[in-house]
Amino acid sequence: MRVKGKVTLSITMKTFEDCQAALLSLLPDERDLPPGLSSSIKCIGNQLIYELNYDIDSEKLLSIYNTVDDFIRNLRILMDSLNTP
Secondary structure, three states, X not given: OEEEEEEEEEEEOOOHHHXXXXXXXXXXXXXXXXOOEEEEEEEEOOEEEEEEEEEEEHHHXXXXXXXXXXXXXXXXXXXXXXXXX
């Protein structure tokens, strides 16, 4: 069975500049996603918006979780570095 959908994450950054830095740092990891997955990252003001679109077989649902998990892990490391004085 095919499963289609979208996951959207909206993360508030301290500043637009922090958002831009995060976007540029996270973009390289969004290449070569598993088949049926595509993502986008953008800044709207100080909001970092991550969207993951999927159109996959239901047996591949774990790839959605893993992709979002990787993004969140990378974002957390990045945010920690932005908050370090």
